[in-house]
Amino acid sequence: MRVCYLLGYPVGHSMSAVMHNAAFEELGLEYRYNLRGVSPAKLGTFMTGEMRDQAVGGANVTIPHKVAVMEYLDEVDREALAIGAVNTIVNQDGSLKGYNTDGRGAIRALEDAYGELEDVKAVIVGAGGAARAIGYHLSTKARRITILNRTQSRAEELAAHLSSMPDCNASVEPASLRRSLLEEALKKADILINTTPVGMIPDVEGTPVDGSLIRPEILVFDTVYNPLRTRLLREAEEAGARTLSGLRMLVYQGAAAFKLWTGVEPPVELMYDAVTEVLGGEQG
Ligand SMILES: NC(=O)c1ccc[n+]([C@@H]2O[C@H](COP(=O)([O-])OP(=O)(O)OC[C@H]3O[C@@H](n4cnc5c(N)ncnc54)[C@H](OP(=O)(O)O)[C@@H]3O)[C@@H](O)[C@H]2O)c1
Incomplete structure (x- = not known):
């Protein structure tokens, strides 16, 4: 054994x-x-x-x-x-x-839900370990990635790191996690990915992105899986968007x-x- x-x-x-x-x-x-x-x-x-x-x-x-x-x-x-x-x-x-295996797992899940990721425009909220793993793989496929983080310097550091990777095909932009910047980034996005723990138990009423900013055309992927339907995903559904939990x-x-x-x-x-x-x- x-x-x-x-x-x-x-x-x-x-x-x-x-x-x-x-x-x-x-x-x-x-x-x-x-x-x-x-x-x-x-x-x-x-x-x-x-x-x-x-x-x-x-x-x-x-x-x-x-x-x-x-x-x-x-x-x-x-x-x-x-x-x-x-x-x-x-x-x-x-x-x-x-x-x-985190990044490959996320990309496989995203491809199941979205299809080919070549040329997508993605918004990643958070710049910690999960964002690094997902960003690394996504940057080999996506056209544009905007990383918004509470601590702006970490978004800048991650964007510079991803841009320096030899396999990076995307233009990667950092920003701080502010409503006006989120709104701007989401106007042009195909996919929104939450990599923060906001919304995870016990903080189930928390959400990293106000539901009113979500357009029906986008896919919202919350890497949180407990609960399966976070507030972010519930509000995305209400806005008519497709959703994917972290499961x-x-x-x-x-x-x-x-x-x-x-x-x-x-x-x-x-x-x-x-x-x-x-x-x-x-x-x-
Ligand atoms: N589904 C899966 O298989 C899977 C695998 C790994 C992770 N995850 C999910 O990803 C989450 C993060 O994991 P991690 O390893 O990336 O953690 P981490 O390295 O600690 O990074 C956490 C990130 O979330 C941000 N953040 C934390 N609290 C916040 C708040 N209240 N408001 C706004 N931003 C906040 C942090 O911003 P600052 O830089 O400003 O601190 C940082 O960017 C986990 O909680 C889990 O739900 C899921």
Whole structure:
């Protein structure tokens, strides 16, 4: 039996164990997914010791370790290096390699919902880890990306970083998260992506974008998946826009990690149904 961990601090609220254990069981694989809370002070000891044990197949990495964990890895995949964060680790005979599956998961979810992303104009709200991962992949396809963030300097830093990437095809513009700037950016957008935690439980009445700014022509993607229908998505629906919750992204980034650990294609729809059931049965 091998174990895969969710490595974070704290880790009590995760849906990853639900979907991975359902998939391991369905395929009859000798794997188990466990939550593993490791404090920042104990990260080094864990990474140089237990994480390299033969019984450990790998890990997902979440807040606050996605960047800090990189210094303990033997190798970091090219995309994860470009994103600057790792969300998946594979343990191969005691050697640890880091990957980032968040961005690919998000792009796969967006392509399911929107279609081809070549030449789209996207607005990303937020400039943290999720925005970096999504922005990295989206910038290879989109025509224009506007990044609006509460702290303007982080939007500027991310826009400059994405623009400097050799595979970047988009013109990437930073802005601060102000109503007038959002309104301007959304007038020209095909897709709006929320990468902030605003609207996530317990702040379910929060929204990063006023519903009156949403046009019916756009697709609104909220990376938050708990609740499945955030206030942002409810108001987008009321405005006549198409919506996508963070659940597909969660499942697709998890499916990519599963494949890296086991070498086996996971049962994606079963994983999706397992999490949907726990989150209250409403499809996202
Ligand atoms: N569906 C999935 O699989 C998946 C995967 C990863 C993440 N996510 C979602 O993405 C969210 C962010 O994760 P992350 O790793 O990117 O976090 P992060 O690195 O901490 O970044 C958080 C971002 O949200 C902004 N923000 C936080 N609180 C805000 C507020 N009250 N008003 C406006 N902006 C605010 C921050 O702005 P400042 O720079 O001004 O602080 C920052 O840009 C998570 O909460 C989760 O819901 C979903």
